[in-house]
Structures are given as structure tokens and as C-alpha cells.
Amino acid sequence: MATLVVNGVKREVQAPADTPLLYVLRNELQLSGPQFGCGLAQCGACSVLLDGKEIRSCVTTLAVVAGKEITTLEGLPARWAKQKNLSQADAEKTLHPVQQAWIEEQVPLCGFCQNGMMIKATELLERLPMPSVPQIKEAFTTDGPSPHLCRCGSYTAIIAAVQLASTTMAKGGKA
Amino acid sequence: MKSEVNVFGAALTRRNFVRAGGALFVGFGLVGADGLKNAARAATMKNTLDASLPESWIEIHPDNTILIRTGKSDFGQSTTFTAYRQIVAEELNASFDSITTVVMGDTDRTPDGSGAFDFLGSGAPNIRKAAAYTHQALLDLASQRLGVPKAQISVKDGVVSGGGKSMTYGDLVKGQQLKLTIPVKGDLLSPLGLVVDGNPPMKPVSEYTVIGKSFRNSVTASKVAAKEQWAVDVRLPDMMHARMVHPKSLGSTLVSVGQLDKAKFPNAQVVVKGNLVGVVAPTEWEAIKASQQVAAATKWKDWKGLPGHARLFDYFKRDADWKTTRVTKSEKSKDDVSPEMAKAAKKLTATYQMPFMKHAPMGPTMAMADVRKDGTVYIYTHNQNPQALRGEIAQMLSTSPDNIIVRTFSGPGHYGRSNGGNAGAEDEAVILSQAVGKPVRVQWMRPEDFQWSTQSPAAMSDVEIGLDSKGKMIAYQIDHYMPAMQDDRPIGAVLAGLPTMAAPNENGVFIGSTVNDIQDPWIYDGVVNIVERGRGTFQVGQKASPLAVGLRDHSMRTPGQFQQNFPRELAVSEAAALAGADAIQFRIDHAKEERAIGVLKAVRDASGWETRPSPRAKGSGAAVRGQGVSVMFRSATYWACVAQIAVTPATGAITVEKVTVAVDPGIVVNPMQLKRQVEGGTVMGVSIALLEELQFDESGITTRDWRTYPILKMSELPEIKVVLVNKPEVGTYGGGSEAANALAAPAIASALFDATGKIVRRLPLKPEYVQAVLKA
Numbered sequence: 001m002a003t004l005v006v007n008g009v010k011r012e013v014q015a016p017a018d019t020p021l022l023y024v025l026r027n028e029l030q031l032s033g034p035q036f037g038c039g040l041a042q043c044g045a046c047s048v049l050l051d052g053k054e055i056r057s058c059v060t061t062l063a064v065v066a067g068k069e070i071t072t073l074e075g076l077p078a079r080w081a082k083q084k085n086l087s088q089a090d091a092e093k094t095l096h097p098v099q100q101a102w103i104e105e106q107v108p109l110c111g112f113c114q115n116g117m118m119i120k121a122t123e124l125l126e127r128l129p130m131p132s133v134p135q136i137k138e139a140f141t142t143d144g145p146s147p148h149l150c151r152c153g154s155y156t157a158i159i160a161a162v163q164l165a166s167t168t169m170a171k172g173g174k175a
Numbered sequence: 176m177k178s179e180v181n182v183f184g185a186a187l188t189r190r191n192f193v194r195a196g197g198a199l200f201v202g203f204g205l206v207g208a209d210g211l212k213n214a215a216r217a218a219t220m221k222n223t224l225d226a227s228l229p230e231s232w233i234e235i236h237p238d239n240t241i242l243i244r245t246g247k248s249d250f251g252q253s254t255t256f257t258a259y260r261q262i263v264a265e266e267l268n269a270s271f272d273s274i275t276t277v278v279m280g281d282t283d284r285t286p287d288g289s290g291a292f293d294f295l296g297s298g299a300p301n302i303r304k305a306a307a308y309t310h311q312a313l314l315d316l317a318s319q320r321l322g323v324p325k326a327q328i329s330v331k332d333g334v335v336s337g338g339g340k341s342m343t344y345g346d347l348v349k350g351q352q353l354k355l356t357i358p359v360k361g362d363l364l365s366p367l368g369l370v371v372d373g374n375p376p377m378k379p380v381s382e383y384t385v386i387g388k389s390f391r392n393s394v395t396a397s398k399v400a401a402k403e404q405w406a407v408d409v410r411l412p413d414m415m416h417a418r419m420v421h422p423k424s425l426g427s428t429l430v431s432v433g434q435l436d437k438a439k440f441p442n443a444q445v446v447v448k449g450n451l452v453g454v455v456a457p458t459e460w461e462a463i464k465a466s467q468q469v470a471a472a473t474k475w476k477d478w479k480g481l482p483g484h485a486r487l488f489d490y491f492k493r494d495a496d497w498k499t500t501r502v503t504k505s506e507k508s509k510d511d512v513s514p515e516m517a518k519a520a521k522k523l524t525a526t527y528q529m530p531f532m533k534h535a536p537m538g539p540t541m542a543m544a545d546v547r548k549d550g551t552v553y554i555y556t557h558n559q560n561p562q563a564l565r566g567e568i569a570q571m572l573s574t575s576p577d578n579i580i581v582r583t584f585s586g587p588g589h590y591g592r593s594n595g596g597n598a599g600a601e602d603e604a605v606i607l608s609q610a611v612g613k614p615v616r617v618q619w620m621r622p623e624d625f626q627w628s629t630q631s632p633a634a635m636s637d638v639e640i641g642l643d644s645k646g647k648m649i650a651y652q653i654d655h656y657m658p659a660m661q662d663d664r665p666i667g668a669v670l671a672g673l674p675t676m677a678a679p680n681e682n683g684v685f686i687g688s689t690v691n692d693i694q695d696p697w698i699y700d701g702v703v704n705i706v707e708r709g710r711g712t713f714q715v716g717q718k719a720s721p722l723a724v725g726l727r728d729h730s731m732r733t734p735g736q737f738q739q740n741f742p743r744e745l746a747v748s749e750a751a752a753l754a755g756a757d758a759i760q761f762r763i764d765h766a767k768e769e770r771a772i773g774v775l776k777a778v779r780d781a782s783g784w785e786t787r788p789s790p791r792a793k794g795s796g797a798a799v800r801g802q803g804v805s806v807m808f809r810s811a812t813y814w815a816c817v818a819q820i821a822v823t824p825a826t827g828a829i830t831v832e833k834v835t836v837a838v839d840p841g842i843v844v845n846p847m848q849l850k851r852q853v854e855g856g857t858v859m860g861v862s863i864a865l866l867e868e869l870q871f872d873e874s875g876i877t878t879r880d881w882r883t884y885p886i887l888k889m890s891e892l893p894e895i896k897v898v899l900v901n902k903p904e905v906g907t908y909g910g911g912s913e914a915a916n917a918l919a920a921p922a923i924a925s926a927l928f929d930a931t932g933k934i935v936r937r938l939p940l941k942p943e944y945v946q947a948v949l950k951a
Contacts, residue, residue, distance in 0.1 A: 015458070019460045023460050027459055035407065035537075037539075037621075038539075038621040039620060040880055042882065102395070106848065109252075109855050110586070111251065111585070112586065112588070137889045141889050146881070153862075155858055156858070156895050158889070159889075
């Protein structure tokens with residue numbers, strides 16, 4: 001049994017301490033953002049933010065994350081609302097600017113990898129609000145445990161969406 | 176009371192039956208002897224939409240919302256959520272937004288089946304014809320209600336007007352139970368499914384207002400907000416998690432199953448059926464750990480029956496059986512062009528090689544099955560052809576398809592892998608669910624997905640091109656060699672020894688055939704002395720394996736045509752160089768079709784192409800640059816591609832700097848979505864060109880993860896420029912989700928030649944292979 005803080009809420013979970021976080025998030029907490037892509041930290045589909053840093057939930061055990069702050073794709077709107085001190089009413093009807101940019105630019109093809117792409121984009125933009133194209137490419141390629149892979153080939157759209165999100169975030173979230 | 180109206184061969188019936196709401200339902204009927212024989216099976220089948228039932232293609236509701244149903248599952252093409260809605264809205268003269276619901280794939284909730292390919296049906300997909308019939312029926316209804324002749328009725332945004340009166344579609348259907356029966360033919364459970372027949376009047380292209388606009392994909396928002404229900408998210412009460420223990424090699428039979436450590440895994444259980452071994456447990460993590468423990472202790476016979484990837488093309492040349500399977504010829508092919516070839520002033524003779532490649536979806540295959548006590552089987556999966564899967568599972572269980580229901584959900588792109596009905600895990604989930612009496616979710620791990628799934632077949636082509644003294648092609652001959660491309664046997668059923676369709680053989684038709692058809696239409700109609708032959712064989716290792724599996728193949732995005740277009744297009748670029756001609760101008764000079772010439776000119780203008788012969792004059796510095804071109808006709812669409820690259824001769828490393836693609840599908844249905852499809856396909860194409868090759872030894876596939884099967888990373892992304900050539904005057908819309916992935920390889924290979932003067936006639940163009948040729 002362990003206590004996690006997921007998307008701002010304290011959660012008690014039953015899984016053994018050696019269970020990878022991904023299975024706990026998906027099966028016990030019924031969160032569907034993070035995906036099982038490889039189980040080897042080679043693709044990025046399972047990414048979540050751990051205290052603001054992108055990690056691979058498929059190889060990170062429950063023991064490692066206990067007590068730390070986990071943000072999944074589901075938690076991005078609330079994360080943005082908290083950062084911007086939005087009212088509860090505004091927070092409920094808003095997406096994170098990264099998610100909104102993903103819609104504007106029609107990024108997903110099959111969309112299976114996009115959880116990790118949006119998590120990575122959020123981490124990047126919190127750290128580096130106006131990244132250049134080479135910096136975006138670097139973030140999605142060499143920055144983490146592995147490149148973030150997309151078999152459908154959405155990379156061009158991702159770069160456009162990160163740039164759009166960067167602009168809207170600089171304006172406080174208004175497109 | 177019941178009345179019947181004939182609507183261009185479709186029958187509209189109306190009952191003055193008033194139920195809360197009322198609606199117009201469009202179902203399907205039967206036509207012709209073949210239609211009767213085949214579709215009768217579908218129409219009378221339990222758990223299938225039927226002409227006599229209200230479930231249907233299209234529902235128009237009293238609140239003016241419209242629901243559409245299609246057997247085609249969207250796999251990232253976006254077609255069912257954008258183009259299909261646009262097409263239906265257009266034919267009905269309704270707004271795009273009024274189509275609020277798209278039901279797709281589920282075998283008991285959609286009418287027509289077939290795979291996730293050829294969505295736009297060369298301009299006449301089922302859903303368009305169904306909509307066109309529906310529109311005519313609505314006009315008939317409006318004529319009756321408004322009391323004016325049909326010809327005097329006008330429709331805009333779902334409002335019919337005539338004789339000074341107006342009413343909405345919703346008003347027309349309110350309070351009535353209407354059923355339109357339209358003609359269909361085909362076999363629901365076959366790879367091609369049912370096809371809507373007849374020729375209902377369709378809206379003239381000149382009146383289009385919805386097609387041609389960049390509507391958003393309605394499923395994007397739920398995927399982005401983590402609100403989509405993916406197949407991996409399906410949960411049932413009492414469900415169990417399972418992991419498979421697949422054989423040690425592609426020919427290994429089971430010797431003994433490892434003993435499960437009950438102390439460590441008290442809730443797990445092992446299921447064995449023939450050579451199929453699975454481990455089932457209430458939690459996913461216990462299933463994973465227990466399966467690893469059982470796998471380590473399980474003994475299999477050794478087997479070595481594959482040539483290994485390094486010897487593959489020697490095997491194709493010396494050992495493979497190309498004699499048993501009949502040789503095919505293209506439509507334009509002559510029997511013999513040797514007299515013309517003998518007159519050539521210059522000749523190119525060369526052999527080209529394509530490796531086995533993986534579809535490599537981002538998520539490994541998974542499925543949940545619920546085999547119920549009454550014999551009903553529910554399968555929850557992500558599948559490109561749910562109706563075909565239904566037939567395969569019925570065959571495996573020796574039961575009627577009536578008892579099988581497949582529900583399909585969003586999932587990772589398969590790129591053709593499950594177009595024949597199964598993706599890998601569905602049949603295994605059924606076998607395990609039947610054994611334990613509970614719903615079972617089978618999830619393959621990453622190495623299994625590389626090692627036990629099907630692949631895109633390797634291929635080899637021998638080309639001969641003859642040029643006259645002026646550098647004109649006067650004779651062309653190509654022999655394509657490729658093992659059987661479509662093995663749709665569910666692997667779990669094969670391992671368990673349960674009934675399946677036959678292994679690919681020379682007598683098979685389409686699916687399961689070793690016949691290698693010509694897929695790449697000849698585009699250089701200025702050359703008439705051509706021979707294009709296809710030679711097929713069994714899958715590699717299939718005959719030698721005690722499991723009869725070998726390297727199983729399946730169609731992958733632009734199937735067969737990719738394997739045939741790469742050698743042709745690279746050879747044509749080489750022929751242009753032999754002729755001392757510019758590679759684009761050489762193509763234009765040999766083509767006659769205006770649309771083919773049009774995309775070549777468009778890509779030349781947009782890419783910054785330098786018009787000159789290849790190779791270019793030697794540059795200085797560590798890297799040399801080059802340009803290359805390719806062209807293709809597929810699914811009623813013309814494509815041309817220019818690649819501009821830099822090569823470092825010292826290492827053989829290629830950097831693709833820019834790829835420009837010109838695409839002419841006739842009518843562009845949705846510019847934004849088409850552009851995204853082309854960009855994505857291009858990325859996959861560059862990846863295939865530079866990196867992708869299945870590794871295997873004498874026992875099985877050794878590719879196991881993203882390190883051993885690298886795909887393109889964002890840092891390697893070239894600039895991609897897409898030129899959409901919209902030609903409404905063509906009158907139809909071609910497909911846009913294939914072809915793009917096949918264009919880059921021949922363009923990059925000819926750019927490599929342009930840059931270095933050396934030709935690498937094999938894929939992938941990885942540094943090791945490039946360097947070997949550059950040093951030779």
C-alpha cells in the first residue's frame with residue numbers, strides 16, 4: 001500500500017511496491033492518458049510529470065514515486081489553472097494551452113503517442129517558454145531516457161503546436 | 176398502412192406508424208444472384224444489421240441531427256470523422272455539424288464491413304452512395320409533404336423548400352417510421368465486405384460547399400483531453416489479465432511447460448492448448464511476472480529453418496520456389512520485348528532489394544475477449560477489419576458468426592497489419608477466456624509485437640531498360656519477386672492447433688495466395704514495349720516450420736506497390752542519367768497523362784529543383800548534396816516527390832534536408848487533414864528509406880524493440896513541403912493516406928546517386944550499406 005499525489009489529489013493504492021507506476025495509474029486509478037507503448041522507456045507513450053519532470057511511468061516503480069507529485073495528461077488543465085490562478089469555473093472549462101494547440105494544429109493521427117508528446121511539451125514550455133525549433137527537436141529527441149517516437153509521423157505538426165502553445169502561454173493562455 | 180416508392184432502384188417504404196420521435200433509417204437490401212447468395216448470409220445473420228431492421232447507414236432524427244455508420248474503422252486517417260461527414264453532408268445538402276455521431280467498426284452496429292483501406296473508394300465510397308439514395312428519398316418525402324413536384328424542391332442546410340413552404344429534414348421524418356432499402360452486393364465477412372450497388376444521382380461537383388474545406392477531426396479533442404475510450408481502456412467485471420509465452424522460435428513445438436511458482440504467484444494460472452501457452456492473473460503486474468517465471472522454465476524444441484537476414488537475397492535467388500506459383504503480368508504488359516531491347520543503344524540491367532519491414536504500431540497488439548456460457552463471444556479490440564475477424568474467430572471455434580460480436584475502439588495505427596481481420600491478440604484472448612470462464616485481456620509485450628506479428632514482405636526486382644541513341648526509353652522489362660503478402664491466419668489458433676484458413680498457397684485467391692500481382696500502374700505511356708511480371712512464393716520458412724508459420728507477412732501501407740515502385744523509380748532515374756537527361760524532364764517526356772505531368776511540374780516548381788542531368792558536379796567539403804525524384808499513381812491519386820539530401824561519404828551517413836510532395840487526388844476533400852496525412856506518410860517514408868530492416872537469424876526474428884528497430888526521430892525530421900493540387904474537374908476524390916510513405920525511398924536513393932555518382936539498389940540506406948557501395 002502506498003500514497004500518491006496524482007493531479008493534485010492524494011490517492012491510496014494497493015499495488016505492491018515493485019509495480020511500475022503505469023499499471024497503477026491505468027488499472028487502479030483508471031487514468032487513460034498514459035499509454036503502454038514498450039515497457040522499456042524507449043518510446044515515451046507512458047510519460048507523466050513527476051514533480052514537474054517528465055518520466056517514463058512504465059519503468060518507474062511505485063516505491064520511487066510514493067509521496068511525490070504526479071501529473072498525467074488528465075491533470076494538465078488543472079495544472080495550468082493553478083499556475084494562472086484561474087477561478088474554479090474557468091478552470092473547469094479550459095484545456096491546457098498545449099492541449100488546445102494540439103487541437104488547433106490537428107496533431108494526432110492515430111494519437112497513441114500523443115500523451116507523451118503533450119507531457120514533454122508541457123515540461124519543455126515550463127522550463128523554456130520560447131523554444132527555438134532546434135530546441136524543440138532536442139527536447140523530443142535527446143533530452144529524456146529516449147526519443148519520443150511517433151510512427152504516424154506527426155513531428156511536423158508537433159513542432160507547429162509547441163510553437164503555438166508557446167505563443168498562447170506567453171499571452172497568459174488566450175489565443 | 177404501408178406505401179412503397181421506387182427511388183432509383185432503392186425502395187422507400189413508409190408506415191404511418193407513429194412512435195416517439197420517428198426517424199428515417201437507411202438499411203440495405205439484396206440485389207443480383209451473387210448478392211443474394213453472399214449477402215443473404217449477412218442479412219439473415221444474428222448480430223448483424225439487416226435490411227428488415229431499423230439499424231442502418233444513416234439516421235436522420237427529428238431534432239435535425241444525423242448519425243452515420245460505417246464498417247470502416249478509422250486508424251488515424253481521420254477519414255470517417257472528417258471526409259465521411261463532409262461527403263454525407265454534401266450529398267444530403269445538410270451542414271457538416273448536423274452529423275453529430277459516427278458509429279464505426281462494431282460488427283453488430285455497422286452495415287458494411289471491409290478493411291481500413293481505400294476509404295474514399297476512388298470517389299464513390301459506400302457512405303456516399305447511401306447518402307445519395309437517402310437524399311433522393313428525402314426529396315420524394317418532401318414532394319409529398321409540400322405538394323409540389325420533386326424537381327421543384329430545393330434543399331439547403333437540411334431545410335427543404337418548395338411552393339413557398341419550407342420544412343426541415345427533422346420535420347419530414349417526425350412521427351413516422353420510414354425505411355429505405357438500398358441495393359448491396361458482396362460478402363460481409365470477406366476482406367472487401369459489402370458494396371453499395373446501383374447509380375443514385377449524385378450532387379454535381381460544381382455545387383459542392385462542404386467538400387474542400389478544412390474541417391477538424393471530431394475525435395481529436397477527446398484524444399487530446401484523455402477522454403477517448405481506447406481499446407486498452409476497456410474493463411469488464413471479473414476480467415483477468417494475461418500474458419502469452421510464445422515459442423522459442425518460429426518452428427519450435429512445446430516440450431514441457433514451466434511449473435508456475437504458486438508461492439510467489441498465488442492467483443495466477445497457466446493455460447496450455449497445443450503449442451499455445453498463456454498465463455492469466457487478476458492483476459496485470461502479477462500476469463507479467465508470472466509469465467516471465469513460467470517462460471524461463473518452459474522447454475521448446477530448437478528449430479533452424481530460416482536463411483537469416485544477411486543471406487536473404489541469396490535465398491531468394493538460389494533456394495526459394497518461384498516455379499509453383501503462376502507468373503502474373505500487368506495490363507499493359509507485352510509477352511516479350513527482347514527484339515526492341517536488342518535494338519537499344521544503351522542499356523541498364525540491375526537488381527533491386529527491399530528488406531522485410533515492420534508495421535511497428537506504437538502500442539503492441541492487445542484485445543479483450545469474453546466467451547460467455549451461452550456460447551456468445553464478445554471481442555473488444557482495435558482492428559482494421561472487425562467483420563473478417565468475426566469470421567476467423569467463428570472458424571476457430573467451429574461455431575456460427577452469429578455468436579461472435581466484435582467491438583472496436585481507438586488504438587495505435589496498424590498501417591495494414593490487421594486489415595485481414597486479426598492483429599495478433601484477439602484469438603488468444605478468446606482461447607484463454609474460454610479456458611478460464613472469465614473475460615481475459617491479452618496484451619503483447621514490445622518484443623512479442625516485433626517477433627510474433629506479421630511483416631511487410633521483402634522483395635527483389637530485376638530490371639532491364641533499353642534506350643535509343645537519342646536517350647529515349649524504347650523497352651522496359653521488370654520481374655518482381657515477393658513472398659506471399661497476406662497471411663491472415665490468427666497466430667493463437669495456429670499455435671493451439673485450432674481451425675484456420677489455409678497457409679498461403681498457390682491456389683489461394685487474394686488472401687492467402689502466393690501470387691504476386693502487379694500493383695504499380697505504369698505511368699510512362701510514351702513507352703509501350705514493356706514487360707511487367709510478378710513472381711510469387713511461399714513465406715520464408717513457412718514450409719520448413721513444424722508450426723507452418725515462418726516469417727508471416729501482411730500488407731503494409733501502399734502494399735506491394737511500394738515493393739514495385741522503388742525499383743521502377745530508381746531505375747528510371749538511372750536511365751535518365753544514362754540518357755544524359757534531367758530526371759524530372761525525362762519522366763515528363765515519357766509520360767502522356769496530364770495529371771502525372773502536372774504533379775511532376777508542381778513538385779519541380781515547389782522544391783527548388785535544379786534542372787540538369789545526374790550526377791551533379793562534384794562538390795567540395797565533408798558532405799555532398801543531391802536531389803532525387805519519384806512518381807506514383809495510387810487509389811485514383813497522382814503523386815510526385817523530390818528529396819534533397821546531404822551525404823557524408825566518409826561515414827555513409829545521409830541527412831534528408833527537405834522533402835517536397837505534390838499530390839493530385841482530383842477533388843481535395845479536406846486540405847488540412849490531407850496535408851497532415853502526407854506529412855505523416857513522408858516521415859514514415861524517410862524512416863523506411865534510411866533505417867528500417869527486420870533482423871532475423873535461422874530460428875526467428877531478432878528485432879525486439881525500438882533500439883533494434885529504430886524509426887525516425889524528431890531530430891532527423893526534414894523540412895516537409897506539401898503541394899495540394901486540387902482538380903475539381905476530375906470529378907472524383909482519390910485516396911490520400913497511402914503512397915506518401917513509399918515516395919521518399921526511391922527519391923532519396925536517386926538523390927544519393929546524384930550526390931555521389933554511386934547507386935545503392937537496396938534499402939535501407941543505412942551508413943553501413945551506403946559506405947560499402949561508396950568504397951567499392
